[in-house]
Amino acid sequence: MLEGAGVLRLDTCCKSYRVGAFGSNEVAAVRNVSFEVQPGEVVALVGESGSGKSTIGKMILRLLRVTEGTISYDGTDIATLEHQALKRYYADVQGVFQDPFSSYNPIFKADRVFTMLRAAYFPEARDDEWRAKVERALEAVSLNADDVLNKYPHQLSGGQLQRLLIARALLLDIRLLVADEIISMLDASTRIDVLNLLGDLKARGLAILFITHDLSLANYISDTTMILRRGEIVEIGSTPLVYGNPTHSYTRALMASVPQLHRSWDEAEAALAATSPAHVSGENGARLVEVEDEHLVAPERL
Amino acid sequence: MAVTAKQELRVQAGPRPSARRSEFLYFALRNWKFVAGATVVLAMLALALIGPALISTPPLAFTGPTDSPPSSEYWFGTTSFGQDVFAQFVWGLRAAFLVGALGGGIAWVIGAAVGFTAGYRGGLVDDVLNMLTNVVLVIPTIAILIIVAAYLNLHSYAAEAVLIGATSWPWAARAVRAQTFSLKTRDFVDIARLSGRTTRGIITREIAPNMSSYLLMMWILLFGGAILIGASLDFLGLGPATQVSLGQMMNSAYSSSALLLGFWWWFVPPGIGIILIVGGLYVMNVGLDEVFNPKLREL
Amino acid sequence: MSLRVDGLTVYYQSLRGDVKAVDGATFDVADGEIMGLAGESGCGKSTLGKGLIRLDARMRYVGGRVELDGHELPIADDARMNQYRLKEVSLIPQYALSALNPTRKIGRMATDLLHARGVDPHTVLPELRRRLQLVGLSEDVLDRYPMELSGGMKQRVVMVLSSVLDPSLLIADEVTSALDVSTQKAVARLLVEFRDRGFVKSIIVITHDLSVLAQIADTVMVMYAGKLAEKASTHAIVGAPQHPYTSMLLAALPEVGVRFADRRLAGIPGRPPSLLNPPAGCRFRERCPFAEARCAHEPPFVEVGPGQQAACWKVPAC
Numbered sequence: 024m025l026e027g028a029g030v031l032r033l034d035t036c037c038k039s040y041r042v043g044a045f046g047s048n049e050v051a052a053v054r055n056v057s058f059e060v061q062p063g064e065v066v067a068l069v070g071e072s073g074s075g076k077s078t079i080g081k082m083i084l085r086l087l088r089v090t091e092g093t094i095s096y097d098g099t100d101i102a103t104l105e106h107q108a109l110k111r112y113y114a115d116v117q118g119v120f121q122d123p124f125s126s127y128n129p130i131f132k133a134d135r136v137f138t139m140l141r142a143a144y145f146p147e148a149r150d151d152e153w154r155a156k157v158e159r160a161l162e163a164v165s166l167n168a169d170d171v172l173n174k175y176p177h178q179l180s181g182g183q184l185q186r187l188l189i190a191r192a193l194l195l196d197i198r199l200l201v202a203d204e205i206i207s208m209l210d211a212s213t214r215i216d217v218l219n220l221l222g223d224l225k226a227r228g229l230a231i232l233f234i235t236h237d238l239s240l241a242n243y244i245s246d247t248t249m250i251l252r253r254g255e256i257v258e259i260g261s262t263p264l265v266y267g268n269p270t271h272s273y274t275r276a277l278m279a280s281v282p283q284l285h286r287s288w289d290e291a292e293a294a295l296a297a298t299s300p301a302h303v304s305g306e307n308g309a310r311l312v313e314v315e316d317e318h319l320v321a322p323e324r325l
Numbered sequence: 326m327a328v329t330a331k332q333e334l335r336v337q338a339g340p341r342p343s344a345r346r347s348e349f350l351y352f353a354l355r356n357w358k359f360v361a362g363a364t365v366v367l368a369m370l371a372l373a374l375i376g377p378a379l380i381s382t383p384p385l386a387f388t389g390p391t392d393s394p395p396s397s398e399y400w401f402g403t404t405s406f407g408q409d410v411f412a413q414f415v416w417g418l419r420a421a422f423l424v425g426a427l428g429g430g431i432a433w434v435i436g437a438a439v440g441f442t443a444g445y446r447g448g449l450v451d452d453v454l455n456m457l458t459n460v461v462l463v464i465p466t467i468a469i470l471i472i473v474a475a476y477l478n479l480h481s482y483a484a485e486a487v488l489i490g491a492t493s494w495p496w497a498a499r500a501v502r503a504q505t506f507s508l509k510t511r512d513f514v515d516i517a518r519l520s521g522r523t524t525r526g527i528i529t530r531e532i533a534p535n536m537s538s539y540l541l542m543m544w545i546l547l548f549g550g551a552i553l554i555g556a557s558l559d560f561l562g563l564g565p566a567t568q569v570s571l572g573q574m575m576n577s578a579y580s581s582s583a584l585l586l587g588f589w590w591w592f593v594p595p596g597i598g599i600i601l602i603v604g605g606l607y608v609m610n611v612g613l614d615e616v617f618n619p620k621l622r623e624l
Numbered sequence: 625m626s627l628r629v630d631g632l633t634v635y636y637q638s639l640r641g642d643v644k645a646v647d648g649a650t651f652d653v654a655d656g657e658i659m660g661l662a663g664e665s666g667c668g669k670s671t672l673g674k675g676l677i678r679l680d681a682r683m684r685y686v687g688g689r690v691e692l693d694g695h696e697l698p699i700a701d702d703a704r705m706n707q708y709r710l711k712e713v714s715l716i717p718q719y720a721l722s723a724l725n726p727t728r729k730i731g732r733m734a735t736d737l738l739h740a741r742g743v744d745p746h747t748v749l750p751e752l753r754r755r756l757q758l759v760g761l762s763e764d765v766l767d768r769y770p771m772e773l774s775g776g777m778k779q780r781v782v783m784v785l786s787s788v789l790d791p792s793l794l795i796a797d798e799v800t801s802a803l804d805v806s807t808q809k810a811v812a813r814l815l816v817e818f819r820d821r822g823f824v825k826s827i828i829v830i831t832h833d834l835s836v837l838a839q840i841a842d843t844v845m846v847m848y849a850g851k852l853a854e855k856a857s858t859h860a861i862v863g864a865p866q867h868p869y870t871s872m873l874l875a876a877l878p879e880v881g882v883r884f885a886d887r888r889l890a891g892i893p894g895r896p897p898s899l900l901n902p903p904a905g906c907r908f909r910e911r912c913p914f915a916e917a918r919c920a921h922e923p924p925f926v927e928v929g930p931g932q933q934a935a936c937w938k939v940p941a942c
Binding site for chain 1: 862872
């Protein structure tokens with residue numbers, strides 16, 4: 024396996040917007056974010072609103088341009104990809120978004136998302152081959168073809184629509200899926216099914232960038248967790264370490280605020296106050312400091 | 326069982342399902358405003374198309390007695406120059422439809438192109454196109470048309486239509502831009518980009534179809550507007566001098582003092598003609614609004 | 625304060641018939657109680673909450689009785705309900721954040737609201753200002769436009785406005801849903817504080833998020849497909865749920881600490897039934913792993929333990 028094959032890598036990526044009259048002001052949505060997604064790895068990108076997590080997802084999907092820094096896949100800077108190369112990139116990297124009803128053009132049938140791919144990626148496929156491919160993709164997401172094909176989006180449920188989008192990505196045999204809050208608009212009983220689906224796909228070798236604001240979801244399926252605050256990474260590391268030993272004060276406050284069935288907020292706050300990790304201070308202006316193997320934290324001022 | 330449900334499956338290909346068309350027709354034909362308006366407009370159109378073929382005399386020929394009121398021979402009477410008013414009326418209708426279709430069509434194409442581009446691309450392109458739109462919007466169109474028409478000495482209604490089309494597109498562009506802005510933020514546009522669609526492809530196959538009802542109504546309004554502006558120009562004597570239109574009829578009637586002399590058959594028909602066509606179009610539009618927007622239907 | 629609801633039935637009118645959104649709801653809320661009303665989308669919880677204060681144009685009161693503090697609430701009569709709204713019963717509506725008119729200053733909206741309820745704003749303004757400060761907002765918030773405030777601030781403003789006349793019952797409809805985890809905690813705690821300070825007597829908190837209810841509610845009532853499934857103290861619901869739907873719902877919640885590789889959680893297969901033509905018998909039957917023949921008859925919502933009620937044949941009644 025080639026060094027860097029199938030690896031998505033972000034190097035000090037920044038995204039800023041110009042706002043105000045004639046773009047006189049600059050707002051930074053993402054600041055100096057660097058991380059990697061290895062083949063078959065699930066990386067959770069956790070942040071509240073305004074943290075820049077969706078922006079990072081869109082930059083990886085080339086829907087937004089990076090202002091500074093580079094995003095590379097398989098060793099190539101994705102900003103340089105055009106036409107055929109970009110098409111090949113999209114055959115490896117796809118996305119699913121938060122609102123299932125916004126992701127479909129309401130005047131067309133839902134399975135049009137499949138046929139849109141056919142002309143661009145499978146122009147020579149015969150009808151029966153195409154049909155077989157679609158059915159295989161639907162099976163992989165546990166959808167019954169009769170239930171979902173030939174229907175309009177408003178005739179299907181949110182869970183079915185999200186799965187259809189995942190099936191669409193699988194049709195291309197992708198290697199990395201950017202899942203941006205894909206289950207936050209679903210009901211609790213269907214949420215876990217889609218989450219389990221992602222777990223199964225990961226077991227079959229799919230890498231996933233799981234963007235969410237919900238810490239418990241991130242903990243459920245990810246290998247690596249990254250906590251974002253206002254566009255910057257404050258803590259990143261292997262999931263058991265970040266959850267077991269949260270070091271940055273923001274991470275700790277976040278963990279204590281998550282409502283849980285069997286632990287009250289008061290208990291969580293008491294537990295938080297009881298333990299105080301070694302304070303991380305930055306030397307040499309380092310952005311992230313290693314507190315243990317596979318666990319890095321951004322330095323804080325006291 | 327030999328044949329399973331899966332084997333009979335057809336994967337949907339192509340965007341226009343017949344269910345939507347028939348639903349549209351169902352509601353359209355039941356909306357009295359749409360039907361009434363469409364009937365009037367189609368009747369006038371029929372008259373405009375077949376009328377000139379049935380009438381042998383050229384409209385500007387001096388054929389009959391001057392200033393005679395409507396009779397069995399001259400249905401709408403004659404002018405002060407002995408011309409057949411009915412013949413002029415029928416040819417005038419044809420000119421009106423020509424100006425409406427061509428002028429409205431040009432305005433529609435420019436408005437849609439500018440609106441889609443500005444709305445989808447945003448940024449600098451949007452700023453520039455916006456400025457252009459605002460400039461053309463703010464210029465008093467009639468004044469410009471008068472000046473240009475006076476200088477150019479228009480020779481045909483086609484030329485007049487082009488002029489009208491080139492100046493009446495701004496409001497359409499703004500409306501299309503606004504709609505495009507809101508549709509652009511929907512996730513299905515991102516999914517289309519992730520499927521390899523080009524910008525042009527997204528506009529024509531994702532965004533425009535979502536606005537199809539709006540685009541249709543816009544065209545109807547532009548059509549009616551072009552007819553009105555054309556009639557105004559002709560009434561001021563700025564249209565093609567050697568041809569007949571409804572506005573031009575009213576111009577001749579006015580300059581020959583038909584109003585003062587009581588020759589009502591000369592200026593009333595063209596006026597009613599304009600009212601019927603434009604009014605019919607607008608009523609049709611109101612009806613279409615109800616058809617497309619289920620919330621407005623009086624169910 | 626006491627709220628007694630008996631057989632409340634509210635349907636939605638649609639072109640294709642009546643959607644039986646709330647069908648025969650019977651429950652009590654005691655003085656000082658914070659009751660959580662939980663369920664997934666379409667279960668009728670919002671309809672039930674709204675039905676207690678205002679039936680909008682599409683809703684149709686079909687039957688049942690609501691008694692607040694001993695006298696009957698005329699919920700079917702929109703005009704007569706006006707004297708109770710904001711004063712006895714108050715609602716923080718869903719999407720309250722976007723319910724604030726962006727072209728009006730907050731203070732102006734407050735005075736309009738009070739006028740509409742027949743209350744002289746001047747008598748209330750001092751108390752309003754005091755409460756705004758209490759929740760951590762400065763007085764000048766009344767001079768601001770909604771867009772100048774953050775989501776959490778707007779939510780607090782709406783909460784203060786809804787409770788300024790000290791209503792007996794406050795209905796909070798999905799007030800924590802669109803918020804970040806830290807703001808959610810602050811808003812949820814604020815609800816408890818309102819009750820503790822006596823600004824409101826009791827609260828019905830409508831939400832799909834059971835873990836938030838586990839933090840602030842005294843009792844939880846779970847709804848499914850327009851019917852009440854279970855009602856019990858929070859402790860009992862979380863620790864020993866009786867109705868299969870409740871236990872399956874709780875089992876589908878990933879808590880921090882549960883990992884897919886170690887323990888795969890299960891969802892509830894299937895979808896809720898259509899409420900246009902709901903099936904006869906228990907509405908959860910299709911998806912319930914314990915369904916049996918007698919589930920073809922609808923189980924009554926009865927007491928199955930001290931302070932615990934459930935509608936399931938499997939759970940023996942006391």
